[in-house]
Amino acid sequence: MKNALTVFALLAMNFVFTSSSMADEHLADRHRKLQVKCASCHGETKPFTAPKMDKCLSCHGGSYEKLASKTAHTHPNPHFTHIGDKECSSCHKGHKESQLFCNDCHAFDVKVP
């Protein structure tokens, strides 16, 4: 009975996948190595809020549709979803581990860079 019940409760935890392989280097660090400055992502030199998607898109294909075609092989395609065109930073974190916010509800085995 214990096992039969835990299936319902612990499942989500078993499927929390992280991008731990890149644990000590976050997205902003990797961009800095490519000479991408704070302001390129944030739109300001002394940022205090998460970047807006138009900043990211200005370097990454220009539209969600373009991005989606790049990741069409991934299931589910993180850039074409039933949730709609969410802010990039809801998945891609700049200074900490990224996370697939979809897994609030699902348990997809997809790593977010």
Add this chain to the structure above:
Amino acid sequence: MDDAFLAGGGQLTAQLEHSELQISTSNEHERALHMEQQNSRREMIKKCLAVAATAGAAGTLSNTVLSTANAKEANTVSTIETFDLIIVGAGTGGLVTAIEAYDQGLKPLLIEKMDLPAGNSIYALGGVCACGTRFQKEAGIDANKEDLFTDMMAVSAGQADPALTRTYVEQVGGAVDWLQDTVGLKFLKMIQMPYPFLNRLHRIDGGGITGGGKLIRLLVAACKKRNIPLHFNTKAVELITDSSMSVSGVRALTDNGLVDFKARGGVVIASGGFSANSEMLTAYVGGVMAKIPLRGSPYVTGENISLAKPLFAKLVNLDQFHCGPILAATHVNPADALSNGHGVILDLRGKRIIDESNTYVTKARLLPVVTPENKAYILLDSRWAKAEHMVKKFTESNSPFFQDNTVEGLANKVGLPVDAVISSVNGYNNALKDNKLKELTPPCSYKTPEPLDRPPYYAFPYEAGMTATFGGPKINVSAQVVNMEDRPINGLYAVGNAAGGLFFKDYIGGSQLAGATVFGRIAARHIAQICKKANKA
């Protein structure tokens, strides 16, 4: 998506931040200042137009003239140019209303409290229930209005409002054609389905996402094409009324503080139901059902009721909701495993608990009542032709299920009491042999029962989940909200799950999205008539 569109008035708001116009929040004050406001507003609008033009924003937001003071800091409410109608909530109902209103020549404003359409629509699988559509005619399908009317009344146990139901069946054919022609919706090939779907379920082609998610994308695109102002992060918090208690606008919370949006023709509440409002669920639904996991949006929180109640709207069917099967941990939908006419349902003690011949909706609905955990397994064998399909679905979504060549092995894997499971399965098989399935406790009334004897055996877990609530301010056939005396409240409309009256007990799959579409269009057209009359006068 283009930024100006997404940000709605945000851009313009920023441009106008330093305007001096400030209007007091207090009602007393408001009346006293009325004349003054009229004048300063006229001035304001002129100013705004000028600023908007210089900012180059006039193109994208041609229908919006947003005037706002630095409201947050000054502790005042900004006022806004008048629209023909203001729509609260960018779900199916709200977006449809906006598009139809625009096409009727009106000037709509759509406000949405989240950063995207975030209601139940994006979770909907995307069935649309209709009769008399071109799609059906082209496929040679004859689904008639009388049958749909009868079936809709039947699934509501006769409690649906017959006039609203009649309106639905009369107009849904045209509404679905409109979704195809005007919005660009596509459907998958129609298939014959069990009662009450039959040959009426138009399955939206989602192209990889839920049909509802696809529908919302197309509706948003249609709004964008028309430059309809769609303000995100803008939450309606109060209806504004005039001296005769007609609704004349909406007060909304924006990133820049409170803003009053004025409407000439009406306000349409399209904010969905209250499936994610625990206070309302506890109060109106109550008991174990108020605690079941949510299938859809965490953001449909009962503003249909909190906005309309102060105007003495007649609130109906508040205890009514739809419940469906789900596995909350992964949101996989196990409905197919529950509606295949085969298998036994076992609780965590390994005992049968429900007559398995019930519909999947009933099997979900009864679960929190018959088990304290609201959790059970459907145990099947390989006589079920679609077992592999279900295995694939569960595997792809990393949802747990179990498979074994013996019932004993299966029970062991799941962690259920082995003896109890074996005795339940044997009990079922023996009763079937003796033609005594109906004498079991609980009875099993499958029409064409088959034994559970063909390995491998499968166990799929499920829980009951809250889909959507049916209660809210009662509407009439023009989508106007009525008061306790059944008279329309001037200027107030409700559509989609925000409106009460169309659904009770259960709904025919696909009639919620379709209902939101039918009554959204009706509300827009009614407001168009009101505005036309006002213009003549």
